[in-house]
Amino acid sequence: MTAVAYLEIDHVSKHFPAPEGEGEVCVFRDVAFSLARGEFLTVIGHSGCGKSTLLNIIAGLERPTAGGVVLEGREVAGPGIDRMVVFQSFALMPWLSVFDNIRLAVRAAHRDWARRRVDEHVRRYVEMVGLGGAERKRPAQLSGGMRQRVGLARAFSTDPKVLLLDEPFAQIDALTRGVIQDELVRMWAASRSTVFMVTHDVDEAIVLSDRIALMTSGPEARLAEIVDVKIPRPRSRAALVDDPEYLRLRAHVLRFLVEGARRGAPERELAASTGRAPVLSRA
Amino acid sequence: MRRERAAVVGLTLLIGLGLLAAWQAAVSGTPRGRGLPGPAAVARTAAEMLADPFYDRGPNDKGIGRQLLASLGRLVVGYAAASVAAVVLGVALGLSPTLYRAVNPYVQVLKPVSPLAWMPLFLYTIRDSGWAAVLVIFMSSLWPTLANTAFGVAAIKRDYLHVAAILQLSWWRRLLVVILPAAAPAIVAGLRIAVGSAWVAIVAAEMLIGGTGIGYFVWNEWNNLALTSVIFAILAIGVIGVLLDAGFVRLGRRLAYSE
Numbered sequence: 001m002t003a004v005a006y007l008e009i010d011h012v013s014k015h016f017p018a019p020e021g022e023g024e025v026c027v028f029r030d031v032a033f034s035l036a037r038g039e040f041l042t043v044i045g046h047s048g049c050g051k052s053t054l055l056n057i058i059a060g061l062e063r064p065t066a067g068g069v070v071l072e073g074r075e076v077a078g079p080g081i082d083r084m085v086v087f088q089s090f091a092l093m094p095w096l097s098v099f100d101n102i103r104l105a106v107r108a109a110h111r112d113w114a115r116r117r118v119d120e121h122v123r124r125y126v127e128m129v130g131l132g133g134a135e136r137k138r139p140a141q142l143s144g145g146m147r148q149r150v151g152l153a154r155a156f157s158t159d160p161k162v163l164l165l166d167e168p169f170a171q172i173d174a175l176t177r178g179v180i181q182d183e184l185v186r187m188w189a190a191s192r193s194t195v196f197m198v199t200h201d202v203d204e205a206i207v208l209s210d211r212i213a214l215m216t217s218g219p220e221a222r223l224a225e226i227v228d229v230k231i232p233r234p235r236s237r238a239a240l241v242d243d244p245e246y247l248r249l250r251a252h253v254l255r256f257l258v259e260g261a262r263r264g265a266p267e268r269e270l271a272a273s274t275g276r277a278p279v280l281s282r283a
Numbered sequence: 284m285r286r287e288r289a290a291v292v293g294l295t296l297l298i299g300l301g302l303l304a305a306w307q308a309a310v311s312g313t314p315r316g317r318g319l320p321g322p323a324a325v326a327r328t329a330a331e332m333l334a335d336p337f338y339d340r341g342p343n344d345k346g347i348g349r350q351l352l353a354s355l356g357r358l359v360v361g362y363a364a365a366s367v368a369a370v371v372l373g374v375a376l377g378l379s380p381t382l383y384r385a386v387n388p389y390v391q392v393l394k395p396v397s398p399l400a401w402m403p404l405f406l407y408t409i410r411d412s413g414w415a416a417v418l419v420i421f422m423s424s425l426w427p428t429l430a431n432t433a434f435g436v437a438a439i440k441r442d443y444l445h446v447a448a449i450l451q452l453s454w455w456r457r458l459l460v461v462i463l464p465a466a467a468p469a470i471v472a473g474l475r476i477a478v479g480s481a482w483v484a485i486v487a488a489e490m491l492i493g494g495t496g497i498g499y500f501v502w503n504e505w506n507n508l509a510l511t512s513v514i515f516a517i518l519a520i521g522v523i524g525v526l527l528d529a530g531f532v533r534l535g536r537r538l539a540y541s542e
Binding site: 059078083085089091093095096109138139158 | 440442443445446448449450451452460461464465467538540541542
């Protein structure tokens with residue numbers, strides 16, 4: 001646990017109504033951890049462990065069934081511009097240009113700024129992600145990688161307290177992914193914002209994070225452990241391949257995902273694989 | 284592509300000529316003064332009418348341009364009011380599934396009612412035939428826009444609304460910057476259907492109320508047994524309908540977006 005909790009996830013549980021319409025399904029239970037200011041923490045787990053739901057709860061887009069999220073001593077009550085989300089689907093407004101997509105966020109973050117100041121700020125972030133010259137294009141005209149650059153620029157341009165990355169590179173081809181990950185690290189280092197990322201890519205988690213939280217498989221997922229990534233920054237992808245700490249971590253996380261995530265929940269796994277989710281109100 | 288286009292244009296002209304020839308052949312057998320007028324007679328009337336479309340010689344004798352403008356004036360007022368109402372209500376229904384389900388039965392019952400069925404009620408309550416016709420237009424153009432707007436807004440991707448929520452956009456900006464542009468293609472599709480049904484309804488409404496308008500003109504010319512005028516009026520109504528439709532096609536293209 002870190003000394004000073006900047007963002008605290010305080011024993012959060014989430015239940016959804018069961019698909020059959022009777023009772024509830026518990027997605028995850030009693031998840032508790034905290035992030036220090038400026039920290040990069042990644043949650044990794046199989047699909048269905050509720051990691052994206054957890055991210056949405058931090059964003060304020062969904063409400064926890066129990067527990068709560070505390071940012072800088074104040075409980076999160078709803079979505080806010082201090083917690084920007086970078087979406088797996090990019091979520092750029094397709095009817096707005098690159099420039100206007102970022103501008104929408106900058107204007108929202110700085111309502112008192114004059115038009116010129118807003119535009120200058122937008123231009124700086126357009127340049128920062130290397131999209132100068134493409135700012136008048138619409139998202140549909142851009143590749144996935146370029147779209148997510150806009151997504152990152154939009155998120156960072158508001159200078160958020162917490163950046164929430166929801167599998168941000170899942171829809172980007174493998175070659176571009178590394179480049180944009182490096183850009184993310186650069187922007188994060190410059191901004192010193194606190195990052196909460198969700199992924200199922202082990203390498204991505206190790207390269208980017210300070211700590212990695214491992215979640216067991218859902219339903220009734222739990223936080224199994226949090227591992228420190230003690231690899232000094234800047235981390236070069238080329239050097240990492242031979243780094244013993246990297247290899248050790250990678251093996252550890254992979255072993256967890258293959259075995260550990262399933263351990264202790266054989267019945268549930270069986271139920272899930274047959275398409276029958278367990279229901280809390282088992283009469 | 285260009286060759287295909289030329290083929291389409293050529294075929295269109297050929298079909299037109301064929302229709303004209305069939306029309307001419309059908310009427311040429313009948314003695315003069317009986318049966319339908321032929322294309323040549325209609326063309327003569329058209330040339331006469333288009334030479335001075337805006338003359339005004341009293342209540343029963345006005346140029347076709349003046350009559351069309353009277354109809355378009357009613358259309359604009361009734362249609363604009365209906366469109367604003369439909370978009371406002373449609374956005375509300377699209378955003379709230381509960382409201383949608385609560386209001387839907389009423390919409391379903393009112394939608395299939397011919398807009399002309401309202402005419403007696405309007406005449407009785409507002410006692411002004413001109414405004415009654417405008418209200419008929421209102422009723423005729425309400426439903427397509429309402430249904431399409433509600434559908435378009437309900438189909439907005441959650442992510443876009445999430446972004447709006449995270450950015451804490453004001454209610455007003457959320458509407459203008461996210462909801463309306465996102466639903467614009469669906470809304471314009473509704474507006475396009477609505478303007479078509481309004482233009483259909485106005486002719487019938489004006490036949491009932493009399494006075495001015497292209498519908499009244501058609502009925503008046505029928506009473507005069509001036510069938511060439513009736514046929515030319517039909518063509519004019521069709522051409523205006525095409526122009527109205529084309530305007531919305533262009534608007535739709537401008538507001539379209541690909542994801």
